Amino acid sequence: MGKKIKLGILGGGGDSLIGVLHRVASSMFDKFEVAGGVFNTDINESLKFAEELGIGTDRIYANLDEFIEQENKLPEEDRIQVVSVLTPNFLHFPMAKQLVEGGFHVICEKPMTTTLEEAKILKEASDKAGKVFAVTYTYTGYPMVRQMREMITSGKLGKIQKIDVQYYQGWINPIIHDKEQRNTIWRLDPEKSGISCCIGDIGTHAYDMIEYVTGMEVKKILADLNYLYDDNQMDIDGTVLLRFEDKVKGVLRASQIATGEENNFTVKVYGDKAGIKWEQENPNYLYLLEENKPLQVLKPGHAYNSDFSLSGTKLPPGHPEGIFDSMGNIYHGVAKAILGVDAFDGEYPTITDGLRGMNFIEKAVESHKNGNVWTSIDE
Amino acid sequence: MGKKIKLGILGGGGDSLIGVLHRVASSMFDKFEVAGGVFNTDINESLKFAEELGIGTDRIYANLDEFIEQENKLPEEDRIQVVSVLTPNFLHFPMAKQLVEGGFHVICEKPMTTTLEEAKILKEASDKAGKVFAVTYTYTGYPMVRQMREMITSGKLGKIQKIDVQYYQGWINPIIHDKEQRNTIWRLDPEKSGISCCIGDIGTHAYDMIEYVTGMEVKKILADLNYLYDDNQMDIDGTVLLRFEDKVKGVLRASQIATGEENNFTVKVYGDKAGIKWEQENPNYLYLLEENKPLQVLKPGHAYNSDFSLSGTKLPPGHPEGIFDSMGNIYHGVAKAILGVDAFDGEYPTITDGLRGMNFIEKAVESHKNGNVWTSIDE
Amino acid sequence: MGKKIKLGILGGGGDSLIGVLHRVASSMFDKFEVAGGVFNTDINESLKFAEELGIGTDRIYANLDEFIEQENKLPEEDRIQVVSVLTPNFLHFPMAKQLVEGGFHVICEKPMTTTLEEAKILKEASDKAGKVFAVTYTYTGYPMVRQMREMITSGKLGKIQKIDVQYYQGWINPIIHDKEQRNTIWRLDPEKSGISCCIGDIGTHAYDMIEYVTGMEVKKILADLNYLYDDNQMDIDGTVLLRFEDKVKGVLRASQIATGEENNFTVKVYGDKAGIKWEQENPNYLYLLEENKPLQVLKPGHAYNSDFSLSGTKLPPGHPEGIFDSMGNIYHGVAKAILGVDAFDGEYPTITDGLRGMNFIEKAVESHKNGNVWTSIDE
Amino acid sequence: MGKKIKLGILGGGGDSLIGVLHRVASSMFDKFEVAGGVFNTDINESLKFAEELGIGTDRIYANLDEFIEQENKLPEEDRIQVVSVLTPNFLHFPMAKQLVEGGFHVICEKPMTTTLEEAKILKEASDKAGKVFAVTYTYTGYPMVRQMREMITSGKLGKIQKIDVQYYQGWINPIIHDKEQRNTIWRLDPEKSGISCCIGDIGTHAYDMIEYVTGMEVKKILADLNYLYDDNQMDIDGTVLLRFEDKVKGVLRASQIATGEENNFTVKVYGDKAGIKWEQENPNYLYLLEENKPLQVLKPGHAYNSDFSLSGTKLPPGHPEGIFDSMGNIYHGVAKAILGVDAFDGEYPTITDGLRGMNFIEKAVESHKNGNVWTSIDE
The missing domain is CATH 3.40.50.720 (NAD(P)-binding Rossmann-like Domain)
Structure with missing residues (x-):
């Protein structure tokens, strides 16, 4: 071998x-x-x-x-x-x-x-x-997420002023309304799953994505979670207000009771020069909104993308790649790191991302339990 | 004549x-x-x-x-x-x-x-x-908004559990960053425009739409507004957490600094049986999400729509009508009311809608000024 | 008055x-x-x-x-x-x-x-x-059709090399398969409706649109029509190959048995510099495809549109107008002509368009009856 | 190992x-x-x-x-x-x-x-x-292509009456207009590439797809190809009229000079009960059009899909898979065949598909060279 x-x-x-x-x-x-x-x-x-x-x-x-x-x-x-x-x-x-x-x-x-x-x-x-x-x-491994990150951090949007991220699923809907199931499923058992279901499972993806594509850190949050039933101990829906530095505000919305939604994870970032949007279910489209210009739709594999984005596309434009390819790009980044090969910044999420994710989960639950109050994310 | x-x-x-x-x-x-x-x-x-x-x-x-x-x-x-x-x-x-x-x-x-x-x-x-x-x-005059209202109030979605409404525009962006403009435009002058810009102008549309299509009343709200500059006295962006009765929660997002957005007003309502979505910029599509079924896209003029919805469509399916037609339907409702002709419930928004809209604006600003705290909407 | x-x-x-x-x-x-x-x-x-x-x-x-x-x-x-x-x-x-x-x-x-x-x-x-x-x-009255015309005739696409137009409906499907109906409906009766159903009714729209937006004339055609039943004398579907001058080719597809289609009229024109697309069911989007650039989506009411296009939009971007507004623009053009007011070229289709449409219908049927052979459109 | x-x-x-x-x-x-x-x-x-x-x-x-x-x-x-x-x-x-x-x-x-x-x-x-x-x-390995095949062959659309397939790319545009390139590139050299460029390269995909999803055989064709320049010996664009048995007609459109198109391969099949559509660039959506019903959008991984379709999806709904996964499904089919494991009909295209593809290419060129005349596909 x-x-x-x-x-x-x-x-x-x-x-x-x-x-x-x-x-x-x-x-x-x-x-x-x-x-x-x-x-x-x-x-x-x-x-x-x-x-x-x-x-x-x-x-x-x-x-x-x-x-x-x-x-x-x-x-x-x-x-x-x-x-x-x-x-x-x-x-x-x-x-x-x-x-x-x-x-x-x-x-x-x-x-x-x-x-x-x-x-x-x-x-x-x-x-x-x-x-x-x-x-x-x-x-974070999708080519157009990487492109979004490069465009935002290189200033294409200007100064960021508004961030909106959504992660909606519907899969818990039939479970939460079935009394027996909601009391037996491990996802809703704090002993096995930790203190949060929705925020812990998908809210963290949304949180990490924001920090990943903007390079900005969330400073404090105010969370309103939903448990829907009194005998359910785990959030299955939540909206979290976000504050960054310098009057930048955002909102993170996550739900597992958005009935009929599959894996509707969307990211919108607006700066003073332009806005940008991406949707996980159609991951090969990146929407750039500039004032007084036609909407632009960027796609993978074109030379107008950054080298980092291009490194995550294996075929020419028009040949859709998906979530396996996204994860493959993360593994590729890990391989480069192990081999000591020159890599792009951000090729794989690090333990710092993991740590900040846990920080977010704990503070979101804390904010909610304390009556929906502003709660700081630790440095 | x-x-x-x-x-x-x-x-x-x-x-x-x-x-x-x-x-x-x-x-x-x-x-x-x-x-x-x-x-x-x-x-x-x-x-x-x-x-x-x-x-x-x-x-x-x-x-x-x-x-x-x-x-x-x-x-x-x-x-x-x-x-x-x-x-x-x-x-x-x-x-x-x-x-x-x-x-x-x-x-x-x-x-x-x-x-x-x-x-x-x-x-x-x-x-x-x-x-x-x-x-x-x-x-509210769009045929598919009317259809959404009929489907929700007749129970097609089951018990409502999650409401999400967005109204994003970008037009204030160039103004807010121009010091001179932001201090002279009437929209940002409380003397001329009232206590709120973004919530007052478009947040109210979003608020009214929620109550219109669900038939439910918002009970209390928690608002986080954004003024972006210290010398600007009027909100130009805001996120409002919503509480209805019976553990139903929602979120209303409005912005006039979502750069590049035109008039991106979207409504999503999720019940325990199904979800539904509508977007103002593509008003002739209504998306029905049922678990374990294909996504369904309803369009105006088809017999599967309610009589109320059908009354708001003048041509057969495939002939797109727009905002003039939507307003025309409201005028049509007013005409029927004046003429004493039998009309559908909800053919035009009433003074009660107008009153609740003002209530919302005042409470949103109050919630924000008091430090983003829960504030009741008066009965 | x-x-x-x-x-x-x-x-x-x-x-x-x-x-x-x-x-x-x-x-x-x-x-x-x-x-x-x-x-x-x-x-x-x-x-x-x-x-x-x-x-x-x-x-x-x-x-x-x-x-x-x-x-x-x-x-x-x-x-x-x-x-x-x-x-x-x-x-x-x-x-x-x-x-x-x-x-x-x-x-x-x-x-x-x-x-x-x-x-x-x-x-x-x-x-x-x-x-x-x-x-x-x-x-032809839609703002984005007018914009398409202006962009093509001003050379934005370069030299045209490929034209593709589709007009698909499904409404005749239930009729054609009902023996009684297909023999009694006036649309399928040559005495009342002329020599063609599908080509005459919607094929002409497609034909006129091509000449309208490109400013080019079809020189000859080869038509393959479908009558589906022997006792039906009128085409209810057809594909027509098109030849313009100078090696430019095209194809026009029309059908009234495209089951489930509403009014799916789409136009695609490709030049040596760029391509462009428009769809009647979403008339407020115009897609510009340039090599090695992001897809651009033009929308009505923006200053980047031509004056002619802008004259056909009554509200700011994001407020969808529809088919009534399109027809309204044609009436506006007629009013200007009657009043002797300066108008844009192409504000309303003329009798020459009507004549060429009839020419097309007759030649399409002739081409088909003669065994799908090339047939000239008269000058 | x-x-x-x-x-x-x-x-x-x-x-x-x-x-x-x-x-x-x-x-x-x-x-x-x-x-x-x-x-x-x-x-x-x-x-x-x-x-x-x-x-x-x-x-x-x-x-x-x-x-x-x-x-x-x-x-x-x-x-x-x-x-x-x-x-x-x-x-x-x-x-x-x-x-x-x-x-x-x-x-x-x-x-x-x-x-x-x-x-x-x-x-x-x-x-x-x-x-x-x-x-x-x-x-043919995409889950929604497999689903389309199963739905059509099991009669969901009723009797087929109209078939329309498109495969548009733009990549040859810059080459064909560069005299030097068009005379040196191997794709346009009959010695190296065979008798056809566009039909041979992508027309065959379209042809195979039609027969794959409908289970029907094309009987004769009439092709109009475009070579654009006299010193170019290979077609770079073509429209092919299709005849199946029993008054079923179709049209196949292929182009490599559809400037700005990436890999726009779309399939539409209309029966007397319903229509169906699929687009390669958004391969995880299958559109079902039934008269008097909302448009239905089927997606991979849902239980409403056939077992064959489901066997080609590795993750739950909402996790987009792409072209690598499609090819992976074909390899999976080959593995099953080699291992003698029970497989679904159609898991990989066979030598018969390859043979019919070559038949199509030769007959398309023959039809064109003979003056756009009907030409039989051999049994």
Whole structure:
């Protein structure tokens, strides 16, 4: 075999959708090969899944302890270098921490941890280890999101004055209205899922996206969450007012009870020179609104895009790429970082993004519980 | 001449856009004829404009006093029956009040008054007079808005749980950043324009639309407005959290600094059975989102629409009608009310809508000034 | 009464949709007043309809002969100056001819006549009379169609190389498959409707639009029509290959059995510098495709549009206007021509457009009947 | 290593876009591993590219002869089983034939050969060999194309009566107008590219798609091609009239001089019950038009889709997949066929599709050269 980066995977076995997403993404730029991991808490299931994947079973381990111990016995050039953590949320923290301390690069699903406290500890450990740590805010890998970031940060919109981000889904609707389901589903169980459902699951994507594309930091927030039923402890909808520096205001809207919505994540940023919009469900269109000019619709692969955007498109214009390709771009960025190759700024979301995401979740719930009051995001 | 309803107009002369809108609207169903009015404070300008319109000059008056006095001398069947008030905002209240008390039906532009107090007084006068009083929230006349109203109020969406309305424009952007302009334009002068710019001008449209299509009342609000510059006394952007009864929440977003936006007014309502969306810039599409079903796009003129919606479409499907037609439907409703013809519920926005709109404006500003706190909308 | 142009109407009574369209259109720029006409072959129906319209009944005539005789007795300044011919197709020719020869300006619905021969005779009569003669190819009045024309003829697209126009409807589908209906409906009866249904009714719109927006003439055509059933004598679908000068080719597609389509009329023109697209069902968007540039979407009312386009928009950007407004622009053009006011080139389709339309219909049927062979359009 | 199907690749080295597409597609369902091949005519380039891909170099061969000889020496379970032919068009035939006769399954890029004669020979060889032979009409792998096929063939549209397919690109525009380029580019050189450029390259996609989604066969065609310049021997634009059985007609439009178009491939099929539309640039939407019903927009991943469509979606609704995923579905189909797993009908385009494609190209050129006359597609 050749010289691909050896990738380990924790979780993602069986019918896991996130497993497919990460495996396909890892293959897109010919940089990684899946070499082993712990797909399942049951080693037999893990082995069976490895056979389904058509990969060797010799590096399928019973648990993370064994994984780390055995891999570290191997010569460095044979070793699994980077591990994708695709386990349930509450396992992200302990596993990622153990991996970081064990000398592995980490690709961690979001939310990175279940509390801000954990996130801080993990960041400290990661900073100490000096390894690559990516948090898969998948949507930041889209070529037109990258283009948006480049256009905003290079001043195309002028001074930003208004930010509006929406993440609407409807999937919890049938669950929340079924008394039995709403009391048994893990997503609505704080013990398993943390303090927030909607804000934690999709609000964070929206939050990260804002900071990613604008390069600006949210300073304080005022959240109004909705729990809809008294016996439901987790928010399933929320609107969050945002304050940035210098009179810049914004609003973040997230819902899982927007009945009939699929994955309607849209971003709008308005500056004093122009506005810009992007919609995840039609990710290959970027709308530029300039005063007294026709609306412009930018698409991937054209030379008018930035090099960073272009690096995330594999085919010529008119050949739509999608979410697998977006995640593939993030994996590509991680590969470059591991290989020490020159990369663009922002090719993968970092542990700082993960930490700020946890910060946002905790402060949003706090703001709401305190009666919808302004609450600062920690520096 | 025949038996059309005689319509008087106050304001709307010269290049007035609102004048064109009302005149064309009045002609759409062959119910009205423009018989006279006061187009301008300068009688000569008024007379000149009457000639441009090709109408007689004998009922062009120097001012409202003369208008009322002279018209009331005419035999009832010759008299102007209804008057459209298209003057600057601060004149709406005194003129409408005088007309109501003078025995005329009134079609009043929004905002109906400049203060809630005025609105209350006007409503009292109108209730006493028992005449038709319409407030031209123009957008409620669109066939697909009417269809949305019928579908929501008849239960197609189930119990409403989430409401999201947006009204984004960008036209103040160049003005607000020009120090001279922002201190001289009447829209930003509280003396002339009232206490609010953005909420008063377009936020009220959004507010009225929500109550119009859902039949529900907003109970309290929390507003975060943006003034952008310290020497600007009027909001030019704002987000308002909404609370209805029974855990129903919503958010209203309005902006005049959403650079590059034209008149992007969109309404989304989600119930426990389905969601629905409408966009003013593409007014002939109504999107119905039902779980596990294809997205449905309803269009005007089809038999699947309600009778009320169908009454607002003049041509078969595929022949787009626009904002003139929407306003025409409102005028049609007013004509029916004047003629005592059976009409649909909701054919024109009433003085109650006008009053609630003023209530909203005052409370939004109050909420913001008090530090973004929950503030009740009066019953 | 003032000085509006007095308009007579032939046909368009009762529930006539075309009647509404023309009446509203005539009112849009305050230039016309409906003064009389022959709405119906039954004078009592005509009188009743006049009352419904709220116009006087003194100039409602029993027939066209009486109309012409009586009007010509009036002093010139009181006389009806222009007459809209909204009767069934086979009456267009005799009525228009009589009006032209009687000294009236004419606004004639399309198809202008039922044969090319009639069209030639009518053109000769009209040329001789020297009056305004408009043929209401309604869609040419849209602001973005006018903008398209201006951009193409001023060279924005470079040299034209490819033209593609589509006009798809589905309304005949249920009729054609119902044996009884297809043998009784007047549209499918050559005696009443002429030699063509689909090409005659909507193909002509498409044909006229091509020549209108490009300023180029079709030289020869090859048509493949579809009759679908042997006992149906009229085409209900057809594709026509087009040849212009200088290796420019095009294709015109029309159908009335495109099931589910409403009024899907789209125009695409490609030059060596850029391409352009417009869709009637979303008439306020004009798409400009330039190589290596973002797609541009032009909208009405912006200063980047030509003066001609801007003259056809009554409100600022973001306030959608529709088909009534498009027809209103054509009426405005006719008014200017009658008044001798400076007008833009192309403000209303002329009798030459009507003649070329008839030419196209006859040659399309001829090409098909001869076995889908190339057939010249007469100069 | 595990038990993936070993895939060989001919061509596709260096910056080849088609190479990326096939490699990523092959990885999507964990069924294939790239084991070797001949990426380049220069063995050193091939070896270098293998290293870039991170695969072993031991099965990189100097040429196809060596590939076949060496692989056939290996034990059957180690052998490369299937080979993707990504070389320039004129090499498809000899290479595919040699592979088929050498005992390999083949995945061949389109056009399958350069002449109909070659295609017939290849089909005979393939039939004899009894191996899997796929032709990568990439677009047939999209979930909504599969859904369209299932809906049409199961009668959802009723009896088909009208078919309209468009494939518009603009990329040849700058080339055709540059005299030097148009005489040197291989695409416009009949020696290298066959007898047709536009019809051969993209017309075939459109042709195959029609037969794929309707299950109907085109019987005869009338083509009007455009060469634009006298010194250009290859069509760069064309419209083709289509006749199916039983009065069903259609039109196929293809262009490479539709300036500014990217890859605008759209399919419309109308039956007597409903119409359906799909657009490649927005591949996750399928439009169903039923009379007197709202337009329905079907999207991937919903349970209302067929099992075949659902098998081609890897994530839940709202997570857009693209062209890589479409090709991945075709590879998945090939894998199932190789593994003898139950598959859906139509999971990959076959050699019969490739043959009919060549038939279409030759007959289209013949029809045009003979003066735009009807020409039969051979059975």
